[in-house]
Structures are given as structure tokens and as C-alpha cells.
Amino acid sequence: MDSKPSVDAGNPKLQPPYPQLLDPRSERGPGESGDRSGQPPLPVKIVVAGGFGVGKTTTVSVISEIPLLTTEAAMTEVAAHIDRTGHVPEKTTTTVALDFGCITIDEEIKLYLFGTPGQDRFGFMWHDLTQGALGALVIVDTRRLEDCYAAVDYFEHHDIPFVVAANRFDGRLEHHLEDVRWALAVSDETPLISFDARQRRSVRDALLSVLHMSLARAEYSSVVG
Amino acid sequence: MVLSSTPGDDERRPLPDPGLIRPYVDEPGGVDDRPDERPSGSNGAPPYPEPSGVRPYLLTGGRVRPVDASLEIEAQVKTTSAGRADAVRLAYEYRDIVLLCAQPIAIAEVAARLGLHLGVARVLTSDLIEAGYLAVRRPDAGLHQNKKIIERVIRGLQAIR
Numbered sequence: 001m002d003s004k005p006s007v008d009a010g011n012p013k014l015q016p017p018y019p020q021l022l023d024p025r026s027e028r029g030p031g032e033s034g035d036r037s038g039q040p041p042l043p044v045k046i047v048v049a050g051g052f053g054v055g056k057t058t059t060v061s062v063i064s065e066i067p068l069l070t071t072e073a074a075m076t077e078v079a080a081h082i083d084r085t086g087h088v089p090e091k092t093t094t095t096v097a098l099d100f101g102c103i104t105i106d107e108e109i110k111l112y113l114f115g116t117p118g119q120d121r122f123g124f125m126w127h128d129l130t131q132g133a134l135g136a137l138v139i140v141d142t143r144r145l146e147d148c149y150a151a152v153d154y155f156e157h158h159d160i161p162f163v164v165a166a167n168r169f170d171g172r173l174e175h176h177l178e179d180v181r182w183a184l185a186v187s188d189e190t191p192l193i194s195f196d197a198r199q200r201r202s203v204r205d206a207l208l209s210v211l212h213m214s215l216a217r218a219e220y221s222s223v224v225g
Numbered sequence: 226m227v228l229s230s231t232p233g234d235d236e237r238r239p240l241p242d243p244g245l246i247r248p249y250v251d252e253p254g255g256v257d258d259r260p261d262e263r264p265s266g267s268n269g270a271p272p273y274p275e276p277s278g279v280r281p282y283l284l285t286g287g288r289v290r291p292v293d294a295s296l297e298i299e300a301q302v303k304t305t306s307a308g309r310a311d312a313v314r315l316a317y318e319y320r321d322i323v324l325l326c327a328q329p330i331a332i333a334e335v336a337a338r339l340g341l342h343l344g345v346a347r348v349l350t351s352d353l354i355e356a357g358y359l360a361v362r363r364p365d366a367g368l369h370q371n372k373k374i375i376e377r378v379i380r381g382l383q384a385i386r
Contacts, residue, residue, distance in 0.1 A: 038303075038329075040301035040302065040303045040329035040360060040361070040362035041301055041329060041362065042362060042364065042365075042368075043297070043299040043300060043301050043331060043362070043363075043364055044299075044364060044368060044369075044374065045299045045364075063385065069333070069334060069337035069338070070337055071333055071336045071342075071343045071346075098333070098343070100333055100337075102331070103381070103382070103385070104381075105377060105380075105381030105382070106377060106380075106381055109374065109377055109378060110301070111378055111381070111382075112331060112333070114298075114333070128298055129298070131297065132297060132299075132364050132366075132368060132369050133369060134369050134378065135369075200385065201385075201386070204382055204383075207382055208382055208383065211375055211378055211379045211382065212379070214369065214375050215372060215375045215379070217370070218369075218370045218371065218372045218375060219372065221370050222370075
């Protein structure tokens with residue numbers, strides 16, 4: 001008796017798994033209806049900038065409600081050449097390209113935090129990153145102030161509200177904040193704070209100071225016109 | 226690459242095998258039936274060597290700018306009912322994206338979760354939006370200067386303990 005099942009439906013291996021690519025001009029047009037239930041949330045964003053190893057990754061991940069995401073791991077190799085974490089003790093992970101997290105603000109608004117290296121060579125990405133941002137948090141390591149120059153320059157030049165936040169490594173700062181202000185030559189209106197990237201509330205307060213800058217800027221713009 | 230050629234050139238030179246340009250559509254019976262979006266002059270390009278693998282921008286049919294070049298990286302996309310219905314008919318990354326976006330997520334999240342270059346994710350999601358397979362919500366213009374929105378974000382952050 002031959003119990004072997006017959007194969008007559010054609011060898012599936014020979015069938016093209018995906019017979020056609022999506023044709024953007026096919027049956028359905030853009031105005032397709034039927035999905036009105038639950039419009040996607042309104043996205044807003046804050047940029048978290050600073051040099052390598054200053055605590056951007058920690059800052060974003062400590063407050064994000066999703067595990068930190070990274071878009072472009074291919075930057076690791078580039079980073080390896082310019083990363084100066086050898087000068088920074090106890091730094092084990094390196095920020096590559098762009099990592100981010102998000103916070104659900106209310107039933108409609110979702111806040112994204114995009115962490116980005118402040119180096120000049122990543123400039124090509126900065127327009128995309130900062131376009132429409134509520135503001136920016138520039139994190140500095142007071143042992144390496146020069147690492148944040150590029151970011152400060154950029155936000156000043158593009159009139160994006162920002163706050164300079166010195167990360168308290170091991171709970172202390174290497175320099176007084178006023179010395180930092182002097183060294184960075186930022187205006188007196190630019191808030192200069194110290195925070196601890198490992199503490200969620202500390203990060204929350206740092207972000208709140210950015211948002212108060214954003215609000216002040218929005219009020220100023222509405223008065224000036 | 227030669228981007229322009231005279232009609233005479235086209236008559237003299239054989240067409241390159243499209244399978245050498247876009248390996249992943251070279252399945253039996255799986256030829257690309259889309260109208261060719263490449264510049265017509267590319268027909269005059271010399272034959273390509275055997276490809277060593279699929280490079281990122283081959284996934285986008287050679288396009289490097291999305292249909293809507295200004296699509297923000299935080300723009301939210303969500304699969305529509307049409308997208309769900311047609312998911313199995315879509316090719317590779319298109320299908321992955323449609324399946325991924327059952328809940329609304331950002332373009333940057335699409336890239337991160339599927340391991341795509343950000344620019345590639347942008348092009349592919351733009352295609353899907355245009356085809357009606359993804360619904361999109363973009364940040365409104367002037368959002369960053371909208372006091373009501375900023376105040377809501379402040380209140381939301383203050384609630385974090």
C-alpha cells in the first residue's frame with residue numbers, strides 16, 4: 001500500500017513567494033477610509049545632545065517608557081576612531097548614530113527623546129533631528145567641556161531653545177556652574193543646571209527646564225509676532 | 226553613471242539584465258511589474274558585475290529621497306485596514322512594516338525595530354502611506370511654538386515620579 005501523499009499542488013519552492021511588489025498606484029488611493037478609529041498620537045520631540053560618554057544614553061533610557069532604541073549601528077566603527085571614552089573612566093556603552101525613547105504624555109501626545117552625538121561630522125543628521133523640536137538638552141561633562149561646543153553653536157545659531165545640563169558623575173561636578181558658563185560663553189538667559197543622568201526625577205526636572213525655555217520662547221514669539 | 230543618452234544609444238546597446246540590478250525581484254515569475262521609475266537613460270548603463278549582496282538602497286528601488294521628503298522622523302504611522310488586508314501580498318520590508326505598525330509608532334521606531342537605515346525606512350513608509358496602507362500623523366507646523374501643547378507636555382512630565 002502506498003501511503004505516501006501525492007504532491008500535486010506544485011512545488012511551493014518554485015512559487016514566487018511575493019508575486020508582486022507594492023505598486024503605489026494600484027487600486028487604493030491615499031484617501032482610503034475605514035480606519036478612523038484611533039488616530040495616531042501627535043508626536044513632539046526634545047533633542048538630547050552632547051559629546052560621547054556624557055550620559056545621553058543613560059538620560060534617555062532612565063525616563064523612556066520603552067527600552068532604548070537605536071537606528072544606526074553602522075556608526076560604531078566611525079565612533080571607535082573619535083570616541084574618547086578612554087579618557088573617561090567607567091564608561092561601558094557608546095552612543096552610536098541616534099538612539100531614542102518615548103514618553104506618553106496624555107491620551108493624544110507622545111514625547112520622543114532623541115539622543116545624538118554632538119560632533120560636527122554628524123551634522124548631516126541634525127536638520128532632521130532638530131526640525132520642529134520643542135527644545136534641546138545639551139549635556140556636558142565638566143571634565144570635557146569642549147565636547148559640547150558644536151551642539152551649543154548649533155542651537156544658538158538655529159534659535160532652538162536649549163538648556164545646558166552638567167551631568168554629576170559620581171554625584172559631583174569638576175567645576176562650578178558659573179565657571180562652566182564662562183567657559184561656554186552662553187548667554188545669561190540660557191539656563192545652566194546640574195543633574196544626575198541616572199536619576200529619573202533629575203532627568204525629568206532637566207527636561208522640564210527645557211520645556212520652560214520652550215514656553216518662554218513661544219510666549220515671546222507670540223508677543224513679538 | 227550615465228544619466229542621459231540619445232535614442233541611438235538605446236538601439237545599439239543591449240538592455241542590462243534587471244536581475245543584476247535588483248536581485249531580490251529576480252524570482253521565477255517575480256519580475257518587477259512596476260512602471261520603471263529610474264531615469265530612462267539608465268538603460269544605457271554598462272552591464273553590472275555580479276552583485277555581492279543587497280545594499281540598503283536597493284530596497285528602495287534606487288530612490289534615496291522619500292515620496293514626501295519632509296516626512297519627520299517622529300511622524301506616527303499606523304497600519305490601515307487596507308494594509309492589514311493586503312499585508313500578505315506585499316514584498317519583504319513593506320510587509321514587515323505593515324505588520325509592525327498595528328500600533329502607531331514613529332518612523333525612527335520602524336527603522337530601529339526592523340534594523341533598517343533611517344533613510345530607507347522613510348522611503349518605504351512613504352510608499353506605504355501613499356498607497357493607503359499606513360495612516361500617518363505628522364507634527365503640525367508651528368507645533369514647537371504652540372503654548373497649549375508645551376503646557377500639556379509640561380503637565381505630563383510633572384506627573385512622572
